Amino acid sequence: MEIFCPTCREGYRIPCMRVPKTSRMVMCNSCGTAWKQFFGAEPNFIASALDQSVETQREVRRPIYSKAVLQVLREEAALEAKLRA
Secondary structure, eight states: OEEEOTTTOOEEEOOGGGOOSSOEEEEOTTTOOEEEEOOTTSOOHHHHHHHHHHHHHOOOOOOOOOHHHHHHHHHHHHHHHHHHO
16 A cells, blocks of 8 residues: 655555554654544545545656766666676
8 A cells, every 4th residue: 555645745655464444643754744544444535635636746757868868878778788688
C-alpha cells in the first residue's frame, strides 16, 4: 500500500502484511507534517481523495539534458550493458 503526505506529496510504501486495520497518526519524514491515515474498515474517502490528487499532480516530466550529458549517459549505458553481458 502507498500513502502520500498531504503537504509535500512525499510517498511511502507499506508492506501489505504491516498495514494496520485501524486509522493511525503518521508523520512525514520530509516535511514533518502529521496526519491521520485511514486504513482497512474505516472510511477510506480521505485516503482515496489524496491518492487521486497525488496522481493528477505527479506528472511524468522528462528532464532536459545537454547533448554532452546525453552522450556521456549513452556511453555509460553501453559500457554497463557490455559489462553485464
